[in-house]
Amino acid sequence: MPSVQCHHCGAAVRFDEPMPRDAECAACGNDLRCCINCRHYDVNYNNSCRETEAEPVVDKQRRNFCEFFSFSTAPFVKQANAREADARARLSNLFKSGGEAPGPTPAGAKERLDELLRETGTPEDRAREARKRLDQLFKRGEEKKKD
Numbered sequence: 001m002p003s004v005q006c007h008h009c010g011a012a013v014r015f016d017e018p019m020p021r022d023a024e025c026a027a028c029g030n031d032l033r034c035c036i037n038c039r040h041y042d043v044n045y046n047n048s049c050r051e052t053e054a055e056p057v058v059d060k061q062r063r064n065f066c067e068f069f070s071f072s073t074a075p076f077v078k079q080a081n082a083r084e085a086d087a088r089a090r091l092s093n094l095f096k097s098g099g100e101a102p103g104p105t106p107a108g109a110k111e112r113l114d115e116l117l118r119e120t121g122t123p124e125d126r127a128r129e130a131r132k133r134l135d136q137l138f139k140r141g142e143e144k145k146k147d
Contacts, residue, residue, distance in 0.1 A: 007036045008061070010076035019071060021063055032071075035060035039072040 006013050011027030023032040035041045040051040047056045051068045 004037075004071050004073055005076040006030065006032065007072065007076055010078070013071075015071070019069070021065070030061065031063040033063050033069055035064065035066070037072055038066070038068075039070045039074070040068060041072065 003012055003014050005011065006025040006028060008025060008030040009028035011025055013025060013032060015023065015032070019033050021033050024030065025032055035048065035057050038049075040049050040054065041060070042048060042050050047054070048060060049057075054066055054068045057064045057066060
């Protein structure tokens, strides 16, 4: 029985060939017969697989029916989840540590906000204003036709 490493957690895995499709790592419980544990897995290739005849697999970390699966003997390398890393970076940028207070508001921001609120008014006010502008627009058109 060859001894290899789970590419989810790095734990040593002992198995007999052929590996059953439902085999799970005893340490982390993740599927062992999956793309990231395969010797053909390579993110630099189309569909992340060096085997040209293999069917495309969407979820590389879950079990699949690939006929070309062969457990990788490459050493385990902790791979950062790109989605998780991006989310953590955005979160740290959003909530900067150090207790910094928000910066000062731009000059005139409060006045501009008050002005915008006065301009918009209630829905009825906006409807009256829209009707007034439409009437002005069409009256101008009628006056041009008469001339």
